[in-house]
Amino acid sequence: MHLFDAHETGPEQVHGGMSRQTIYQAGARTAAAPAPSLRGRARGWMRRAGQRLVGLGLPPRLVGYRWTRHLAAADVAGVTEIHPAATARAPLPRMVARREDLPDERGWFGYAFRDVPERRAGPTRLLRLAEARVLAARPGRDYAPAILNARGRSLDLREIRYRPFHAPLAARRPDLTLDRAVWFAERVYDNHAHWLTAHLPKLAQLVELGETADLVLPAERTPVIDHSLALLGIDPATQPELPSGAVLATRELVLLETDRFRPELLRLARRMTVGEGAPGTRRVFVSRRSARGRRLVDEEALTPMLRDFGFEIVEMERLDFPAQIALMREAGALLAPHGAGLANMLFCAEGTRVIEIADPAYPNPNFYAQAVGLGLDYALVRGRGVGGGHPLDQDLAVDEADLRRALETVLG
Numbered sequence: 001m002h003l004f005d006a007h008e009t010g011p012e013q014v015h016g017g018m019s020r021q022t023i024y025q026a027g028a029r030t031a032a033a034p035a036p037s038l039r040g041r042a043r044g045w046m047r048r049a050g051q052r053l054v055g056l057g058l059p060p061r062l063v064g065y066r067w068t069r070h071l072a073a074a075d076v077a078g079v080t081e082i083h084p085a086a087t088a089r090a091p092l093p094r095m096v097a098r099r100e101d102l103p104d105e106r107g108w109f110g111y112a113f114r115d116v117p118e119r120r121a122g123p124t125r126l127l128r129l130a131e132a133r134v135l136a137a138r139p140g141r142d143y144a145p146a147i148l149n150a151r152g153r154s155l156d157l158r159e160i161r162y163r164p165f166h167a168p169l170a171a172r173r174p175d176l177t178l179d180r181a182v183w184f185a186e187r188v189y190d191n192h193a194h195w196l197t198a199h200l201p202k203l204a205q206l207v208e209l210g211e212t213a214d215l216v217l218p219a220e221r222t223p224v225i226d227h228s229l230a231l232l233g234i235d236p237a238t239q240p241e242l243p244s245g246a247v248l249a250t251r252e253l254v255l256l257e258t259d260r261f262r263p264e265l266l267r268l269a270r271r272m273t274v275g276e277g278a279p280g281t282r283r284v285f286v287s288r289r290s291a292r293g294r295r296l297v298d299e300e301a302l303t304p305m306l307r308d309f310g311f312e313i314v315e316m317e318r319l320d321f322p323a324q325i326a327l328m329r330e331a332g333a334l335l336a337p338h339g340a341g342l343a344n345m346l347f348c349a350e351g352t353r354v355i356e357i358a359d360p361a362y363p364n365p366n367f368y369a370q371a372v373g374l375g376l377d378y379a380l381v382r383g384r385g386v387g388g389g390h391p392l393d394q395d396l397a398v399d400e401a402d403l404r405r406a407l408e409t410v411l412g
Helices: 038-055 164-170 192-209 223-231 263-273 299-308 321-330 340-347 366-373 400-411
Strands: 003-005 022-025 069-072 078-083 086-089 118-121 124-137 144-148 154-156 176-183 246-257 282-286 311-314 331-337 353-358 377-382 384-386 395-397
Touching: 124 164, 144 164, 192 223, 192 246, 192 263, 192 340, 192 366, 223 263, 223 321, 263 340, 263 366, 282 321, 299 311, 299 400, 321 331, 321 340, 331 340, 331 400, 340 353, 340 366, 353 366, 353 400, 366 377, 377 400
Parallel strands: 003 022, 069 154, 176 246, 282 311, 282 331, 331 353, 353 377
Antiparallel strands: 022 069, 078 124, 086 118, 124 144, 124 246, 144 154, 384 395
């Protein structure tokens, strides 16, 4: 029996998951501490006793939901398999000669650049669960839902996981009660890149399956989210909403379990929102000059070269979402430093050339995986982090000769 560290609150892994017999532990220590006092030893004994009793079947509500089992969702729900688990194979990025040249650091993403050319993709499954509750927690800026079954056990899904901050919601009465509900929102659904790469493809699959009649929407939505829903034929005004900090109880909960970047889901989302077509002729450089991090420090010096190659310089945040989509439909080449604006490649036609400038020290392969899943021609140009702090917040520098060589190779 594995004890889950309650303070492990970083982003979830893309696939895999915890064992189906995991015990959730609240109040884990995160630093070395002096020898416990008699009272501390008593508390430790009570904690271990509580864990043991929950492990033996004691209802979590009797211990204030301080501990609960994590259960594999497919083990406790009715399952309809849409796409089986499979190995997703992809070409190497342009400008990379060998797979061994790709970064193999998995970081908090759970997979590395080196995994993408031959990556095990999890299944797509429609799950039906009797008597469930959705806990719509937002402990800080980030949205983080959890799902409990009738016995108070936590369903273990990608980016949906019970955490210490869910305990008060687990112990309270429901705010919304429905006979049937369809739930799709995962952690940080309102992040632009997460929405386009994880949530919109999931919704497209639910629409194709005819499973959106009882769709419950998170109450806090951006204009991008509502416009995306409209593209799929979903009217937000007709759907029930669940605010952050609220609890949904339902007699039947319908879920779609997915793995991000599956080609079947990404291409379905593109087809159902903008249709298919051929690449356009515009060459677009996505500038991050107004962003908080990963700005290209060389941008001003590189601008003459970019214009020589025919690139127009665009700041995505200065365009509304329909204009962003239209730009992607007209693009034949998309160049950008690593950032959320690249997620808009979802609307690029198959064969569009995508060139990402990324720092291998921040090994986030999401846009590589997204590009190849969509059938785009992906190239990687290595940059380097500039400044201190977390790589997520550092700016980027790129060697002009390396970028020129990449543009000559990719664009001809």
